[in-house]
Amino acid sequence: MVKALVFDVFGTVVDWRSSIARAAQALLEPQGINIDWAQFADRWREGYFPAMRPVWNGERPYVILDVLHREILDAMLGGFGLEALGDAERATLTQAWHALDPWPDSVAGLTRLKAQFVIAPLSNGHVAMMVAMAKRAGLPWDLILGAEIAGSYKPDPRVYDSAPRLLGLAPAGVMMVAAHPQDLAAAAKRGLKTAYVHRPLEYGAAAAKDRPAAGSFDVMVDSFEELAEKLGV
């Protein structure tokens, strides 16, 4: 029945928070800057939904996520006393979103799933970002799907619809895999199957996420390895 698995990436496949905190610290601490690096990553991520909303509402043409990331960064640096940060550092920080580390089970789980399913990211990250991330981390995607290919951002229905359309499958032939209930709910509305992966540490140990009620999604697992088991791979 399900022939393809499409994956949310930020938080589901990769640990954006630790990766961005580490990248910011590696760049800025040698310059004598000392801030709460995890909080820096959290603030940046908090700007994410507000920045995308005008695009999925149709108030702004689609731009790649690098553009939004840079706008959010520019707006938040003052809050950390970093308004004087130069253009080169801002560009390097924005580029750090292309080099996020996977969760420990991601590569092994995807490799296993790939033997039986078509696997692709269906992320709000753009194509170049997804390719760079995959090459660096060894994520074995069959192809890259997502926001840029669809010309909008999730949860715009066009992004979910683009996956079965481009794969030549019925919506129920595609399963959305994500750590975020709202992403899965939006996918389910378009007829996709849903797999919830619990990533309790996405926002750090102090902000551990609750698990949705049992039965909320077609499959509910704690790792990609467990997803492979439940799907009979």
Add this chain to the structure above:
Amino acid sequence: MVKALVFDVFGTVVDWRSSIARAAQALLEPQGINIDWAQFADRWREGYFPAMRPVWNGERPYVILDVLHREILDAMLGGFGLEALGDAERATLTQAWHALDPWPDSVAGLTRLKAQFVIAPLSNGHVAMMVAMAKRAGLPWDLILGAEIAGSYKPDPRVYDSAPRLLGLAPAGVMMVAAHPQDLAAAAKRGLKTAYVHRPLEYGAAAAKDRPAAGSFDVMVDSFEELAEKLGV
């Protein structure tokens, strides 16, 4: 300088002629049909450029290649005395274009090139076709680019332009790899680098192709393995 290699597929990566001839024979010979199978493949392929022209001319909206393949097949069957062939057989034959065999050096050469470059098909085949072909043959693409993503067919400039745009690269950061001088010439007009791969048997031993004059393209090789060597992989 060159960061990504994008590949023509039919004739460059896969041997469409032998594959289609074999698939047609396997399906129809047991039904008592006996025709020249290679000629059957050649006739089908001859309909390819005329069928695409209205799309790249803007006279017809983009449709996936399966649609054109089926139209060409329906129009040519009479010439083989096969006008009575049923819908199921026609669908099976059309689907055979998703299951083409690679040239002997393709998988090993691409695997080697992938270690240093982003590799993607930039084919007139659509996404589902490219994914099916890759999964079956083991073509290790990083992502799928091409006609469907760009919304037109080569040699429409939009198809060539889509590769550097989606990869976040300058045109000269992308090299088009093809066995067809006209494909490479169209890519060069859009600023892409070019690699010619000689595939003399594309149209069979009786119609061996001439080699373009030395210096016609940035690189000229006889296999993907040689391409890897020339690019220093």
